[in-house]
Amino acid sequence: MPKTELKNVVDIFCGAGGLSAGFSKAGYNVVTGIDNNENSIETFRANHDCEPIVGDIQRQDVISDIKEAVSQNGYNTEEIDLVIGGPPCRGFSMANVRSDSAEHPLNELPARFLEIVRKISPEAVLIENVPRLLTVADGKFKQSIIARLESMGYNTTYGVLEAEKFGVPQKRRRVFFIGHKSAEPELPTQAEFEFKLPVTVKQAISDLPELPTGGGGELKMEYSFDNSEASEYVAEMRRHEEPGVVMNHRTTRNQEKTYRRFKHIPQGGNWRDIPEDLMKNYTNRQQTHDHIYQRLEEHEPAKTVANFRKQMIVHPTQNRLLSVREAARLQSFPDDYHFKGSSFNARQQMVGDAVPVNLAYSIGKSLRNCHATGELSSV
Incomplete structure (x- = not known):
């Protein structure tokens, strides 16, 4: 039976915690984060009410570390409603224009992320990356992400969001994939803040x-x-x-x-x-x-x-x-x-x-009523 709302979140490749900060602002409970950078984990720990872990996502048994961290924070993996994360994008970025093949080592990280999703099996999943992921290797990675999400039972959507339209004083483009098991997801199309947009x-x-x-x-x-x-x-x-x-x-x-x-x-x-x-x-x-x-x-x-x-x-x-x-x-x-x-x-x-906080907040807020309505609400 579908749950009435998404609540508990695990942040994979959490970095300093921009995604988690946005989802916390939208009312979610961040259970833990994982990243291989000790500086990022120190920052994440200082700003979130949970214990994150330093871990190498490429290790095959890293799921054990994640489950242990979830447990140490007072939860079990069956209580995780949402897995979010931004696999490092340097293999897809404009600074790596020669990486338009499947061979760049960082380009395997989205697959590792999805393997962790498969083992946790949350109700919903969010993947963030740079827009060039959609076209690199003739769209191979986009197609692979969608196919793997669908094979795990997720209804899936994706698209590029413009950060300045969602409360961020910066022209930044990011692609987001959303998977949901019991709703047809949509990306947010508008934002409501106490300040006028765009912010200069x-x-x-x-x-x-x-x-x-x-x-x-x-x-x-x-x-x-x-x-x-x-x-x-x-x-x-x-x-x-x-x-x-x-x-x-x-x-x-x-x-x-x-x-x-x-x-x-x-x-x-x-x-x-x-x-x-x-x-x-x-x-x-x-x-x-x-x-x-x-x-x-x-x-x-x-x-x-x-x-x-x-x-x-x-x-x-x-x-x-x-x-x-x-x-x-x-x-x-x-x-x-x-x-x-x-x-x-x-x-x-x-x-x-980092992922801009208000951009993450806008997505998180739009997901709040996903279970209850059967569709993503506007922000």
Whole structure:
């Protein structure tokens, strides 16, 4: 007999916990998460009310570790209603344009994810990845995911969602596959928040304190102004944080030869706006990506924020790179979500790799009434 609602969630390839944060916000109970990155697990543990585990998904017996973690958190696998996860996408990303074959080693991870789903057998499943998964290897991976979900008894849908339409101040595209055993799933088509969409960069980060030219900042700082002066989006981000205090507002400190380049870049510009005599170390300009040294436009949502340090994403009005907290805001992480880890670079990477929280929330909210209605409600 079908259950009346989805509740208990296990997050596979959980990373820093963006998917879980969104589903928690939508009212789900996150039972555990698993990832092979210790920095990500430290961050997940600090922000979720459950014990996650460090584990290698490629190990054949990893399901035993997951079941043990579920048990240690007070549940059994029969109580898991939903398995969610984003198998690492570097094998499918635009940075790996040569991986359009089935042979890239990271491209096997969706299959491992689905094997775990088969052994847990939840009522529903959610898979997140980059849109190129749909076309890589002539669509082989898309077809394989759908076929395997259907073979396990799931009604399945998939599609690409635009993050800025779901409460995220960032133009980020992600593909989602949803499988459900007792309903015909649909992807959400609209979102409702207490702030107007789309959210611009300025609306997302303008309350954060100014940092020095070239970068800097501290682990713990004070906001530039109180919550009453902030945008509606910022008020939402600051709702649960310690009054007047912001964490993780730090950025890479660049050498003078690097930050001299920043002042030449207009909003919306990139490395092409920098005089050639300041870019002598870029010997192969034909292979330099347009997103390098890109300055954000304050009155638009941000471009995709991946590894914002390696991308050299520049603040819209200050001559420095983005801070961890600014990138987290652009990923819709609330300010009480603190990023841990052994290094500053690790925290930057975690934020860039995460699923935007409000995008995950929108999907989670649309799934809330799936059992009761026989169809996914709009957000």
